[in-house]
Amino acid sequence: MLVVGAAGKTGRAVTSALAARDVQVRAALHSAARSGEAYAAGARSVAVVDLTTGSGLDEALVGVDAVYHLAPNVHPDEVGIARRVAKAAVRAGVERFAFHSVLHPDDTSMPHHLRKAEAEEVVRAVVPTATVLRPAAYHQNLLGAAMAGSMAVPYSLDAPFSNVDLGDLAEVAAEALTTAGHEGRTHELAGPEVLSVRDQAAVAAQVLGRRVEAIRIDIEAWSAGPGAGLDRQARADLLAMFASYDRSGLVGDPSVLADLLGRRPRTWADALRPS
Ligand SMILES: NC(=O)c1ccc[n+]([C@@H]2O[C@H](COP(=O)([O-])OP(=O)(O)OC[C@H]3O[C@@H](n4cnc5c(N)ncnc54)[C@H](OP(=O)(O)O)[C@@H]3O)[C@@H](O)[C@H]2O)c1
Structure with missing residues (x-):
């Protein structure tokens, strides 16, 4: 199976889960320099692709039965990338295709969510049997900060x-x-469970047995700090996301995940405990 973006946070996790089922994973990477991360996650082979041009995709798909496609975070060409990968998968005759979308892709307050909604449509048009996953934000986004004792975010702590x-x-x-x-x-x-960042910090303090603070940083500080290295569009996408989080957070129906897993999904406290 081919995992696109396999050296990234999500791609490594999907690669590991497939490898745990003895699936032979080929990791599609932007750069061969990250092969070590893909192999460490359980990939058996690597292929270098450029999702923005499609170069390397046909070669990466030789002998592949199934594809997990995820786009680089807040990528301006998310829709074009989805079209390129889906069409290449059809050319290669793959049996299964899954697309990594996002919770509430049709939320008009977040341009990068709308691009995911459009990408979903493109994928379904090209591969009608595709499965679409719409994940909420990950526990792991704030895990490192919680472990370090300070969870700083540029949106409402509540x-x-x-x-x-x-x-x-x-x-x-x-x-x-x-x-x-x-x-x-x-x-x-x-x-x-539904938790605010303030709730998450309180749970983390309890589980870790040490002080964990929740801090709201202002948008100007974020733009001059963590957001400074981003290009203009990525920064604008994330600022729209923070404003949306401020208004309503990001909450979805918890029942589907439990049904699919056939067990209780992992809570924030579970994520904080070493497995
Ligand atoms: N984080 C969340 O809570 C969350 C929730 C729901 C959905 N999502 C979605 O999950 C997806 C993946 O997020 P992530 O945090 O796992 O991303 P990530 O860690 O940034 O991984 C993206 C991967 O794509 C590769 N890449 C970038 N440009 C490329 C190109 N032109 N050609 C080929 N590969 C390229 C990157 O390789 P290099 O680093 O080597 O360039 C990287 O390995 C995103 O679409 C995001 O919207 C995330």
């Missing part, structure tokens, strides 16, 4: 989120690619 565990998401991805019954379906993947 906004509600039903975050999902990356391991649970990867397990669903592996299930969708290796078992029948997911063809043409869309799975909304929200975690089992």
Whole structure:
């Protein structure tokens, strides 16, 4: 199976979940320099592709039965990338295709969500049997900060989120690619609890047994700090996302994930405990 973006945070998790099922994974990478990360996650081979031009895709898909496609975060050409990967998968005759979307892709307040909605349409038009996963934000986004004792975000500390565990998401991805019954379906993947960043810090303090603070940083400080290295569009996408989080957080239906996993999904406290 080919995992696109396999050296990234999500791609490594999906690669590991597939490798745990003895699936031979080929990692599609932007640069061979990240091969070590893909092999460490369990990939058996690597292929270098450029998603913005499609170069390397046909070669990467030789002998491949199934594809997990995810786009680089807030990429301006998300829709074109989805079209290129889906068409190449059809050319190669793959049996299964899964697309990594996002929770509430039709939320008009977030341009990068709308690009995912359009990418979903493109994928479904090219591969009608594709499975679409719509994950909430991951527990793992704030795990490092919680471990370090300071969770600083540029949006309301009281906004509600039903975050999902990356391991649970990867397990669903592996299930969708290796078992029948997911063809043409869309799975909304929200975690089992609704917590604000302030709640998450309190849970982290309890689980870790040390002080964990939640801090709201202002948008100007974010733009001059973590956001400074981003290009204009990525920064604008994320600023729109923070404004949306401020208004309503990001909450989804928790029932689907539990049904798909056949067990209780991992909570924020579970993510904080070493497995
Ligand atoms: N984080 C969340 O909570 C969350 C929730 C729901 C959905 N998502 C979605 O999940 C997706 C993946 O997020 P992530 O955080 O796992 O991303 P990531 O860690 O940034 O990984 C993206 C991968 O894509 C590769 N890449 C970038 N440009 C490329 C190109 N032109 N050709 C080929 N490969 C290229 C990157 O390789 P290099 O680094 O080597 O360039 C990287 O390995 C995004 O679409 C995001 O919207 C994320």
